[in-house]
Amino acid sequence: MSVDATTVRRIAHLARIAVGEDEVAPLQGELNAILAFVEQLGAVDVTGVEPMTSVTPMAMKKRVDAVTDGGYAGDIVSNAPETEDHYFLVPKVVE
Amino acid sequence: MTAAVNPKKLIKGGLHDWEVVIGMEIHAQVTSRSKLFSGASTEFGAEPNDHVSLVDAAMPGMLPVINEECVAQAVRTGLGLKARINHRSVFDRKNYFYPDLPQGYQISQFKDPIVGEGEVLVDLVDGESITVGIERLHLEQDAGKSLHDQNPTQSFVDLNRSGVALMEIVSRPDLRSSEEARAYVTKLRTILRYLGTCDGDMEKGSLRADVNVSVRKPGEPLGTRCEIKNVNSIRFIGQAIEVEARRQIAILEDGGTISQETRLFDPGKGETRSMRSKEEAHDYRYFPDPDLLPLEFDQAYVDALAEGLPELPDAKKARFIADYGLSPYDAGVLIAERTSADYYEAVAKGRDGKAAANWVINELFGRLNKEGKTIEASPVSADQLGAVVDLIGEGTISGKIAKDLFEIVWSEGGDPRQIVESRGMKQVTDTGAIEAAIDDIIAKNPDKVTQAREKPTLLGWFVGQTMKATGGKANPAAVNSLLKAKLGIE
Amino acid sequence: MTTLNELTLAEARDGLKAKDFSASELTQAHLDAMEKARGLNAYVLETPERALTMANVADTKIAHGEARPLEGIPLGIKDLFCTHGVATTAGSKILEGFQPHYESAVTHNLWRDGAVMLGKLNLDEFAMGSSNETSAYGDTISPWRRQENGKLSDAKLVPGGSSGGSAAAVAAHLCLGATATDTGGSIRQPAAFTGTVGIKPTYGRCSRWGTVAYASSLDQAGPIARTVRDCAILLGSMAGADARDTTCADLPVPDFEAAVSRGVKGLTIGIPKEYRVDGMSAEVQALWDRGAAMLKDAGATVREISLPHTPYALPAYYIVAPAEASSNLARYDGVRYGLRVPGKDIAGMYENTRAAGFGREVKRRIMIGTYVLSAGYYDAYYVRAQKIRTLIKRDFEAAYASGIDAILTPATPSAAFGLGEKGSGDPVEMYLQDVFTITVNMAGLPGLSVPAGLDAQGLPLGLQLIGRPFDEETLFAAAQVIETAAGRTKLPAAWWA
Numbered sequence A: 001m002s003v004d005a006t007t008v009r010r011i012a013h014l015a016r017i018a019v020g021e022d023e024v025a026p027l028q029g030e031l032n033a034i035l036a037f038v039e040q041l042g043a044v045d046v047t048g049v050e051p052m053t054s055v056t057p058m059a060m061k062k063r064v065d066a067v068t069d070g071g072y073a074g075d076i077v078s079n080a081p082e083t084e085d086h087y088f089l090v091p092k093v094v095e
Numbered sequence B: 001m002t003a004a005v006n007p008k009k010l011i012k013g014g015l016h017d018w019e020v021v022i023g024m025e026i027h028a029q030v031t032s033r034s035k036l037f038s039g040a041s042t043e044f045g046a047e048p049n050d051h052v053s054l055v056d057a058a059m060p061g062m063l064p065v066i067n068e069e070c071v072a073q074a075v076r077t078g079l080g081l082k083a084r085i086n087h088r089s090v091f092d093r094k095n096y097f098y099p100d101l102p103q104g105y106q107i108s109q110f111k112d113p114i115v116g117e118g119e120v121l122v123d124l125v126d127g128e129s130i131t132v133g134i135e136r137l138h139l140e141q142d143a144g145k146s147l148h149d150q151n152p153t154q155s156f157v158d159l160n161r162s163g164v165a166l167m168e169i170v171s172r173p174d175l176r177s178s179e180e181a182r183a184y185v186t187k188l189r190t191i192l193r194y195l196g197t198c199d200g201d202m203e204k205g206s207l208r209a210d211v212n213v214s215v216r217k218p219g220e221p222l223g224t225r226c227e228i229k230n231v232n233s234i235r236f237i238g239q240a241i242e243v244e245a246r247r248q249i250a251i252l253e254d255g256g257t258i259s260q261e262t263r264l265f266d267p268g269k270g271e272t273r274s275m276r277s278k279e280e281a282h283d284y285r286y287f288p289d290p291d292l293l294p295l296e297f298d299q300a301y302v303d304a305l306a307e308g309l310p311e312l313p314d315a316k317k318a319r320f321i322a323d324y325g326l327s328p329y330d331a332g333v334l335i336a337e338r339t340s341a342d343y344y345e346a347v348a349k350g351r352d353g354k355a356a357a358n359w360v361i362n363e364l365f366g367r368l369n370k371e372g373k374t375i376e377a378s379p380v381s382a383d384q385l386g387a388v389v390d391l392i393g394e395g396t397i398s399g400k401i402a403k404d405l406f407e408i409v410w411s412e413g414g415d416p417r418q419i420v421e422s423r424g425m426k427q428v429t430d431t432g433a434i435e436a437a438i439d440d441i442i443a444k445n446p447d448k449v450t451q452a453r454e455k456p457t458l459l460g461w462f463v464g465q466t467m468k469a470t471g472g473k474a475n476p477a478a479v480n481s482l483l484k485a486k487l488g489i490e
Numbered sequence C: 001m002t003t004l005n006e007l008t009l010a011e012a013r014d015g016l017k018a019k020d021f022s023a024s025e026l027t028q029a030h031l032d033a034m035e036k037a038r039g040l041n042a043y044v045l046e047t048p049e050r051a052l053t054m055a056n057v058a059d060t061k062i063a064h065g066e067a068r069p070l071e072g073i074p075l076g077i078k079d080l081f082c083t084h085g086v087a088t089t090a091g092s093k094i095l096e097g098f099q100p101h102y103e104s105a106v107t108h109n110l111w112r113d114g115a116v117m118l119g120k121l122n123l124d125e126f127a128m129g130s131s132n133e134t135s136a137y138g139d140t141i142s143p144w145r146r147q148e149n150g151k152l153s154d155a156k157l158v159p160g161g162s163s164g165g166s167a168a169a170v171a172a173h174l175c176l177g178a179t180a181t182d183t184g185g186s187i188r189q190p191a192a193f194t195g196t197v198g199i200k201p202t203y204g205r206c207s208r209w210g211t212v213a214y215a216s217s218l219d220q221a222g223p224i225a226r227t228v229r230d231c232a233i234l235l236g237s238m239a240g241a242d243a244r245d246t247t248c249a250d251l252p253v254p255d256f257e258a259a260v261s262r263g264v265k266g267l268t269i270g271i272p273k274e275y276r277v278d279g280m281s282a283e284v285q286a287l288w289d290r291g292a293a294m295l296k297d298a299g300a301t302v303r304e305i306s307l308p309h310t311p312y313a314l315p316a317y318y319i320v321a322p323a324e325a326s327s328n329l330a331r332y333d334g335v336r337y338g339l340r341v342p343g344k345d346i347a348g349m350y351e352n353t354r355a356a357g358f359g360r361e362v363k364r365r366i367m368i369g370t371y372v373l374s375a376g377y378y379d380a381y382y383v384r385a386q387k388i389r390t391l392i393k394r395d396f397e398a399a400y401a402s403g404i405d406a407i408l409t410p411a412t413p414s415a416a417f418g419l420g421e422k423g424s425g426d427p428v429e430m431y432l433q434d435v436f437t438i439t440v441n442m443a444g445l446p447g448l449s450v451p452a453g454l455d456a457q458g459l460p461l462g463l464q465l466i467g468r469p470f471d472e473e474t475l476f477a478a479a480q481v482i483e484t485a486a487g488r489t490k491l492p493a494a495w496w497a
């Protein structure tokens, strides 16, 4: 499988990465090189094989239901590019 | 869809009848102290970003750890929906960009949910009932909240809700009218509240519905559906379905086609409209969250949770009908909330169940409704109401006096028995006193006496006069028999 | 006489205990060396004040006889570990200026044990790379140079990646040891390139909490140091159960240092024939044979084994890792921290921020990952790759079930290459660097790289030891045998100072 220029633009938008017109062709080439490389996986017979979900077989740890965190809104927003009254500010979102 | 079409449920179009087909996705906030994957509080109404942990804000390197109580709550709910509990389920990431979704993905369950197929029995007003299939229930994270009206150019993002546990409960498209849809949500809400797994508070957003609506001519395959997002009251669910069904019918009858889309219900305008911002084709790129292992438990875990479940609404209703001789309707009214059912049982225990039901439903609920009070805030306790029922039962007071007594207990409180005693509300059973009153009335109304002998239905008038003369305290049975004897009727 | 920063970690620890020198002197020696070595660009941030404060505390502890296991030991920290109040960039412009209000589990453990932080080490952006050429803060230069006609060449070499800063700093004596991370070979390949020792422990041995994620199911932290013993000491402190990481094992941490001197008598070492790849240099083949002989001489049995799915590990990795990365890196959106570049609307802001904030390699991997997860491709790519992972893991399980205790392979196909030499046209050329190391991440196993000799141009070459799950001890024991037999590699000259 390989990607065309339209697909490159579609993926870039899905990934929210602006891609200039001059970047499409080189990206397309690089992505296709990788896709060609992974193509060899098609040769492996995977019938009846379970996909790996966890590399170490163990039971998932769980938390007890207690409030142990939060209460530091100042820290939460301290690295944000724009804030007001402990809110994060973003360009207006139209519903 | 093999269920027979019920002609009563069809909507009349301009050209022919239409059947509306409805399925629902309910997002129910799990009752828990802390969030699904972090230790931050779920409490409503905090200062912005105060109930937010590093995990909820998706700080680099932060990892989710699941809250065991949320898992238990989902299993309890599954049991309450008579559903298949999956001993192994998987958390997936649903990837999309939105400012109130800090991770850039929502942790949800896609292929392997914690709860599989189940069902909900829904009673309708006309005594009919339907079974609504549940397709699945899965656990997922809630998103944060964006405020859009604080500033002309910017939105304000608060992550307090980000990561709160939700159960998404997906029904099959088994609903055929807005009434059925409303009854389904009402019943589901009742079950969740009985289980204590969701408080069902729609005003606070603890229960939100996405409603899938399509229409078709009876017997035809399913039409194209539209999804009405985030409807947040049972009344609006009904309204949204009505207007959306009519919109679709109008388009189809005009020869148009329905395009599958997400719509928003505007209660103010009474219409649904397309959510263009969500129109963009989504590609959520679901895959198992590599930060979380599969969620696994055994049957013993499920059994222990089942052991701890309360009696559920359907079972309680059946028991009320069997044990207290109630009509299905009355039983249905009483079990709608666990607190009212408990109240009723406290009143009914050791008494006449039907009489107790009458007093709870007609007097108490009527009065509570009038004053906008909940049963928890009732000024009349179950003990007090039970005493009132006892006083009638033993003939100490008449039904009419009982209503006065109820009023006194409602507004002033106190022991009903003492009130009856101290205020002289006891029924007069002394036939001498009643006889005197009757003699007086007969003497003053000779014409009525003659008429009554011709037309025995006039007896009622004499009963009324006698009761009035005795301040309502005369025993009605004694009045009746004395009057009949003295008037010589029957 | 060796200067203080040229001691091994174990020697420094013993010297501090014997009060031969103070922690402050030891730290200062490193700070001085760091200042002279800025040309290597190993550190993206030096934290001298913090280092001296911590050294002071260490001296007090030592004076009071309260020394903790790593008291006063100066370390460098890969800038992928979040450090409280100290800028953490992951080598990316998108995290420029980010100051976490939390400390990663691994670094927390080191400070708990008394170690001293010298600064944050350079790396490939978000740990994506095999040469440390994708860092937004410039390339790290290897302290090693080729010997040409008996002279040191001027050509700059890469230290490997992604833990290039860690490997270069350890090799150039700019710290006694360093933290590193390994998703596909990012500890072992730079260790091999710089003549240092690096171990990627079993997945789940170290907590991932507070370490910037690249590919969650593959990422593991581990140390790079100058000797096998030093690595064992560091891992003993870094590892341990953590309730905040669901994938972190609830296992006690063994005494790794004690395992170093166990020897290999009675062990069976597997030599996987599939690692004898086309075009492997005679030098690397000879090194591998020598390594096997060293283990045999020390009493091990050496046996050829087969790991048939080995050739598929690398392509499967380039599906799984980018897929996870595309999702893990979605949080860098210009809303809560880091860079923000305005746009015409919110989507424009996201797109501009991420276009400007991420480098080429990161964008490439995000896009591949987005593609392989997208509708219609998920099963063909992602699910298939995860099935192949199962097969790769089964290969190892079969080998261990047949009585193999550890596996010996080359660490890299060749010695270090020159800056800008690889991967400029075809990204896959660079990806092939990790052909021997990536299987280990795919199967979640422990893997260690130990220097075993020099190539014809005088550059270090490493051998890799692969162990059973949670059996790092056997790797330390076997690696010590190789280190002892091969002798420690020595940098020819401190040309940068």
Ligand SMILES: [Mg+2]
Binding pocket: B108, B140, B168
């Ligand atoms: Mg959902």
Ligand SMILES: [Zn+2]
Binding pocket: A075, C084, C085, C100, C101, C102
């Ligand atoms: Zn702080």
